Amino acid sequence: MSIEERLVKIQAAYVGNLSAQRLQEIREWIEKIEVIKNQKNAVLLGHNYMTPEVFFGVSDITGDSLELARKSAQAKADIIVFNGVHFMAETAKILNPSAKVLIADSTAGCSLAESITPEDVRDLRQKHPGVPIVSYINCTAAVKAEVDVICTSANAFHIVEALPGNEVVMVPDGYLAGNVAKTSKKVIHAWPGKCMVHELFTPRDVEEARLRFPQVKIIAHPECKSNVTDKVDFTGSTSRMSSYIEETHPEQVLLFTECSMGDNLRAEHPGVEFVPSCQSCPYMKKITLEKIYDALLYEKDEVTVPDNVREGALHSLQAMFDLSKV
Ligand code: SF4
Missing domain, CATH: 3.40.50.10800 (NadA-like)
Structure with missing residues (x-):
């Protein structure tokens, strides 16, 4: 361009x-x-x-x-x-x-990544022996190195279902875990981390939006609480939000996610009206x-990951790539 x-x-x-x-x-x-x-x-x-x-x-x-x-x-x-x-x-x-x-x-930083440490993961492993631990990708490299597998908001349900056994520990996003639990039959032990942006949306926001904009399609990110995602038209990761708009061509949408996501989608979809309702991530x-x-x-603020941490974290990411193919 x-x-x-x-x-x-x-x-x-x-x-x-x-x-x-x-x-x-x-x-x-x-x-x-x-x-x-x-x-x-x-x-x-x-x-x-x-x-x-x-x-x-x-x-x-x-x-x-x-x-x-x-x-x-x-x-x-x-x-x-x-x-x-x-x-x-x-x-x-x-x-x-x-x-x-x-x-x-x-x-x-990120409120989710900051909500859990590698020591917390080791404690969870002791508390739930033999239960696989899956972490949302929003965590530090050191936490990635401690867990068994990573998931994203797009594949969380699939990864949980593909793991062996009837129980799983999910960190750090308690709300993402709650959204997976809505359709999974597994027992999910969730860590109570939250995205400081998505936790601000409430069921009342959905009700008020529907009253003010009866035709609007409301799309929420799975980092929102499950009592919010229960009430919206579509829940999906940032990439799925985009494909939902592309596939369904709604006249009017309202996004429960970070503000710039809506701004960037607006530029890509000139025929769609984006009703303002968003929260900004200070990070x-x-x-x-x-x-x-x-x-x-x-060339400042270089990001480094120690070799031993990288090895463990790569293992968890690779486990996700492998399970994604299942
Ligand atoms: S919006 Fe900000 S706080 Fe929320 S998950 Fe993303 S980076 Fe973390």
């Missing part, structure tokens, strides 16, 4: 509300990042929750955290700049050990064009 085309997308994502001055600033940052990216043979990854200027402006590959990590493994780049939060950059490093992985702000919003430029220029 030319810079001009990217700016059109960014303006569409913001419903045409960007001033000429802000648009010019964005253009200048994109141009500067483009030059240094080519000089350093870098590839920039952009999570779906990045602001439109990061998502459309400078990201070579976009998607959810796992898609990005997997696609980056095929990229022939010396440097990967992960525009997302820290655990995602760690996952990219686990899958691409030879690349230098940078993050524009190393304090871009994702730490990633800005200015900081991306600095990260590339100074």
